[in-house]
Amino acid sequence: MEKKYRLMLLAFSWVPFIMVLGNSMLIPEFxxxxxxxxxxxxxxxxxxxxxxxxxxxxxxxxGYLCDQIGRIKVIxxxxxxxxFGGVVSGTAALIMENPYNIILVGRVIQGVGAAGTAPIVxxxxxxxxxxxxxxxxxxxxxxxxxxGKVISPILGSAIGLISxxxxxxxxxxxxxxxxAGVWFLGEEKREQQKQCLKDYLNKIKDIFKKKGLSxxxxxxxxxxxxxxxxxxxxxxxxxxxxRYDIRGFVKGLVIAIPxxxxxxxxxxxxxxxxxxxxxxxxxxxxxxVLICVSLIILNYLNSLIPYLIIFSLLxxxxxxxxxxxxxxxxxxxxxxxxGVITSLYGSARFVGVAIGPPTFTYLEEISKKTMYFGSxxxxxxxxxxxxxxxxxxxxxxxx
Numbered sequence: 504m505e506k507k508y509r510l511m512l513l514a515f516s517w518v519p520f521i522m523v524l525g526n527s528m529l530i531p532e533f534x535x536x537x538x539x540x541x542x543x544x545x546x547x548x549x550x551x552x553x554x555x556x557x558x559x560x561x562x563x564x565x566g567y568l569c570d571q572i573g574r575i576k577v578i579x580x581x582x583x584x585x586x587f588g589g590v591v592s593g594t595a596a597l598i599m600e601n602p603y604n605i606i607l608v609g610r611v612i613q614g615v616g617a618a619g620t621a622p623i624v625x626x627x628x629x630x631x632x633x634x635x636x637x638x639x640x641x642x643x644x645x646x647x648x649x650x651g652k653v654i655s656p657i658l659g660s661a662i663g664l665i666s667x668x669x670x671x672x673x674x675x676x677x678x679x680x681x682x683a684g685v686w687f688l689g690e691e692k693r694e695q696q697k698q699c700l701k702d703y704l705n706k707i708k709d710i711f712k713k714k715g716l717s718x719x720x721x722x723x724x725x726x727x728x729x730x731x732x733x734x735x736x737x738x739x740x741x742x743x744x745x746r747y748d749i750r751g752f753v754k755g756l757v758i759a760i761p762x763x764x765x766x767x768x769x770x771x772x773x774x775x776x777x778x779x780x781x782x783x784x785x786x787x788x789x790x791x792v793l794i795c796v797s798l799i800i801l802n803y804l805n806s807l808i809p810y811l812i813i814f815s816l817l818x819x820x821x822x823x824x825x826x827x828x829x830x831x832x833x834x835x836x837x838x839x840x841x842g843v844i845t846s847l848y849g850s851a852r853f854v855g856v857a858i859g860p861p862t863f864t865y866l867e868e869i870s871k872k873t874m875y876f877g878s879x880x881x882x883x884x885x886x887x888x889x890x891x892x893x894x895x896x897x898x899x900x901x902x
């Protein structure tokens with residue numbers, strides 16, 4: 504890979520990194536935020552939910568826009584909006600007596616900004632890197648996302664030693680240099696072909712008509728693994744304090760362990776898929792089997808070390824699923840429709856993240872067994888759909 508493209512990929516990798524901080528960095532500080540704002544587990548979980556829902560709603564519109572005016576012209580302002588939302592939440596927490604509602608408003612603004620970041624970068628990478636390099640490049644992007652997940656609980660815990668309020672201002676501190684990096688190092692690989700919305704939607708409709716069940720199941724699988732990951736992380740963050748009395752920076756390090764396994768697997772799997780150029784479906788199904796089995800085993804574990812080992816196995820499963828899905832989704836459409844397809848996928852990912860924490864909280868209130876077996880059952884259903892409905896033909900890397 505030429506130096507220019509390595510630098511470009513480095514700049515692009517920071518975009519999913521900062522985007523994933525939007526949720527993952529807050530999770531270790533949930534108990535402190537709950538205490539400071541005098542709210543319960545459900546309401547603290549809404550800090551993730553409103554962020555992710557607003558992103559999920561905004562993504563398809565920004566996907567259409569980026570196909571019309573260019574990827575970078577959407578990505579850069581979106582990063583800055585993301586940072587501004589952090590300033591809104593942080594300022595409210597700093598100066599208001601009852602800041603919770605305005606913090607949620609800031610999180611909505613952040614979510615809208617996040618909508619124009621990682622999903623559109625995936626489309627941009629799909630434009631620039633062709634078939635033999637696309638799996639590797641997307642594996643690096645997913646790995647950057649995973650590294651963000653690894654570092655974010657550690658970073659969140661470290662910044663939280665100053666104050667949980669400082670977390671919101673940190674988003675703005677990162678946003679400016681990352682936006683500048685994308686603007687000055689990135690470039691568009693294709694000319695935008697403006698289309699009226701009706702024609703554009705008809706072409707998207709044709710894509711789903713030809714590949715509908717396979718593409719929809721692939722996207723659903725991506726949503727599932729993030730639903731499981733963030734739901735379980737939210738629960739894990741809580742029990743680290745209540746069950747194991749692990750707090751502060753050490754807590755961030757512990758939370759990072761299973762995510763490190765996910766990130767490493769994502770990168771290695773992306774490289775492997777680039778070389779063999781097949782077995783995308785096998786990677787997805789194998790990963791979902793690991794997730795399903797891990798959830799069942801976790802129900803019977805109380806000691807921290809065995810729990811971490813099996814949680815890390817679940818992380819490996821997630822790392823097997825995501826790079827394969829990224830490649831199939833970005834390769835399922837030609838360049839002129841790629842933005843909206845990857846944005847629909849990004850929207851599904853954000854919905855998975857949004858519903859994970861409140862769903863796991865609700866299921867855990869019924870019983871711990873309901874939480875683990877219920878989420879394992881959902882995984883089994885998606886696993887069977889993936890096995891029977893995902894067709895690699897027509898979705899493997901193309902131009």
